Amino acid sequence: MSLFASPARDEHGNELRRRRTDQMPFSIVAKDMTVVGDLEPEGVVRIEGRVRGTVRAGTQGLSGQGALLEGDLHTKEAVVGGDVTGSIHATERVELQPTASVTGNIITPRIAVLEGGKVTGEVRIQDQPDAEGQRGG
Numbered sequence: 001m002s003l004f005a006s007p008a009r010d011e012h013g014n015e016l017r018r019r020r021t022d023q024m025p026f027s028i029v030a031k032d033m034t035v036v037g038d039l040e041p042e043g044v045v046r047i048e049g050r051v052r053g054t055v056r057a058g059t060q061g062l063s064g065q066g067a068l069l070e071g072d073l074h075t076k077e078a079v080v081g082g083d084v085t086g087s088i089h090a091t092e093r094v095e096l097q098p099t100a101s102v103t104g105n106i107i108t109p110r111i112a113v114l115e116g117g118k119v120t121g122e123v124r125i126q127d128q129p130d131a132e133g134q135r136g137g
Contacts, residue, residue: 025041027041027046029047029067030048032049034051038053039055043058043060044057047067048066049068050068051071052070054072055071057073060076060079061075063078063083065099066082067083068082069085072089072104075090078090081099082100084100084101088108092108093109094111096118100114104120109125111125
């Protein structure tokens with residue numbers, strides 16, 4: 001097993017568990033949908049289509065394979081499988097899946113890039129993202 005396929009771990013080596021999303025507000029931008037404007041869901045947002053604007057997801061921003069985000073993503077945890085043209089600011093974690101392509105900066109305390117994931121921009125690993133990475137900032 002490769003290093004990139006290993007589960008995320010905390011500073012003590014304990015495997016991090018993903019949050020249960022079944023009890024959180026969940027929003028979906030479907031494959032056949034284009035949203036022009038900013039999105040501010042309280043919980044989780046899953047983007048399967050296109051979004052042109054800033055996304056501020058309270059808990060988690062998910063981007064499926066083939067999805068396109070043309071704008072910044074601000075959230076606690078970002079899991080990207082599609083294309084992002086803009087910055088990603090995650091206060092907890094970013095995961096780039098094999099089909100992910102990010103053209104912009106990533107600011108987060110933890111990142112996992114699976115083999116095939118691409119970043120064209122700066123990646124900054126910092127414990128506390130700057131004020132613009134915070135929800136509402």
